[in-house]
Amino acid sequence: MTPDVAAFWGLAAVLVGAGLAVVIGKNLFHSVLWLALALIATAGIFLTLDAEFIAAVQVLLYAGGVITVVVFAIVVTERLVGERLSHTSRRIGTGAAIAAAVLALLLRALAHAAVELPRPPLAGDLTQQIGSTLLTRFALPFELLAALLLVGMLAASYFARPEE
Amino acid sequence: MGLSAYLSLAAVVFCLGLFGTITRRNTIGILLGIELMLNAVNINFVAFSRFHGTEIGMVFALFAICITVAEVALGLAIVILLFRTRQTAAADHVDWLKG
Numbered sequence: 618m619t620p621d622v623a624a625f626w627g628l629a630a631v632l633v634g635a636g637l638a639v640v641i642g643k644n645l646f647h648s649v650l651w652l653a654l655a656l657i658a659t660a661g662i663f664l665t666l667d668a669e670f671i672a673a674v675q676v677l678l679y680a681g682g683v684i685t686v687v688v689f690a691i692v693v694t695e696r697l698v699g700e701r702l703s704h705t706s707r708r709i710g711t712g713a714a715i716a717a718a719v720l721a722l723l724l725r726a727l728a729h730a731a732v733e734l735p736r737p738p739l740a741g742d743l744t745q746q747i748g749s750t751l752l753t754r755f756a757l758p759f760e761l762l763a764a765l766l767l768v769g770m771l772a773a774s775y776f777a778r779p780e781e
Numbered sequence: 782m783g784l785s786a787y788l789s790l791a792a793v794v795f796c797l798g799l800f801g802t803i804t805r806r807n808t809i810g811i812l813l814g815i816e817l818m819l820n821a822v823n824i825n826f827v828a829f830s831r832f833h834g835t836e837i838g839m840v841f842a843l844f845a846i847c848i849t850v851a852e853v854a855l856g857l858a859i860v861i862l863l864f865r866t867r868q869t870a871a872a873d874h875v876d877w878l879k880g
Contacts, residue, residue, distance in 0.1 A: 625782045629790045636794050636817050640801030645809060652813050655794075659820050662790070665782070666831040671839050671846075675823075678846055683816065683853050690857040691809060694864045705806050707873075712803035716796040723792040732784050737834035746836040747843070755840055762847050769851035776858035780865070 625665050632658040641706070645691060653684045670744040787828035795821035806871045808863065812856050819849050 635655035642648045656679040663672040706712070740746075751759055794817055801814030823842045830838025864870060 622782060625786065629786075632790065633793055633797070636797040639813055639817060640797055640804070645807060648810065648813055652816060655817065656820060659824060662787070662824055663827055666787070666827050668827050668831065668839055668842075671823075671827055671842055674843060674846055678850055679816075679820075682850060686853060686857055687809065687812070690860060693861060694809075694870060706804040707806055709804050712800050715803060716800035719799060720792060720796040723795070724789060727785055727788055727792065732788065734784050734832045736784075736832055740834065743836055743839070747839050750836055750840050751843070754837075755844075758844065762844060766847065766851055769854055773854040773858040776855070777861045 621665065624661070628658050628661040628665065631655075632662065643705070646688070649684060649687050649691065652687075653680050656680045656684070667739055667743060670747055784828055784832045787824060791821040791824040791828070794818075794824070806873060808860050808870050808872050808875075809857070811872060812853065812860075816849070816853070819845060 632655055635651045635658060638651040639648050639655060642651060656675060660672040660675040660680070663669075663675060798814045798817030798819075798821060801817060802811050803814075805811045805814060823845055826838045826842040826845065830836060830842070860870060863875065867874065869875070
């Protein structure tokens with residue numbers, strides 16, 4: 618087993634285990650921490666795909682930003698209501714059946730599709746290529762994204778404003 | 782590792798997120814399930830991009846990550862608003878549109 622293969626399976630095991638803990642845990646706060654572990658394992662998966670920049674963005678934005686915001690939201694809502702949030706599941710059988718059916722469908726499609734490609738060698742610095750593509754071919758979506766983030770920020774602070 | 786290993790991993794993570802989204806009662810729990818699903822999609826973007834020798838899929842993964850951040854911020858703002866007005870976080874209690 619080469620180091621690459623071992624790293625992939627190790628990260629995959631962490632990712633799936635943490636993902637399972639997110640969806641079946643009883644404590645909402647623990648679920649968020651497991652989600653942070655899952656997101657960091659995903660950053661590791663990106664590293665095995667030579668996407669260092671995406672891995673860095675994943676850790677900064679997701680594991681750093683999103684998790685912090687979710688933890689804040691839990692703390693604020695628990696203070697508003699003055700008790701622990703209930704974090705139970707319902708219709709576990711139906712949910713498991715639907716998820717298993719979708720998984721079977723996806724894996725079956727994967728098994729029948731000819732998706733096995735040879736991994737091409739890296740052509741130059743991937744981060745540099747992402748940067749130049751982002752600001753040439755995808756310059757307009759990039760600017761629209763800035764507008765979306767601004768609108769999202771304003772709307773979120775309007776919704777969550779203190780009461781008059 | 783081959784491409785199909787990455788795609789299978791993403792499929793498993795996506796279905797875990799789907800399970801969480803369906804079964805959770807708490808709205809924040811549902812948001813966490815959606816996060817897992819979006820994360821699985823990003824694995825697919827980056828894997829396809831790497832195996833096709835182009836960086837465009839990674840640009841899309843970047844876009845997806847940024848849009849997810851905006852979605853989480855808005856979703857949590859709605860959750861806090863819901864708490865203020867109804868003192869509940871359970872999705873089952875949010876049924877005012879039901880006739």
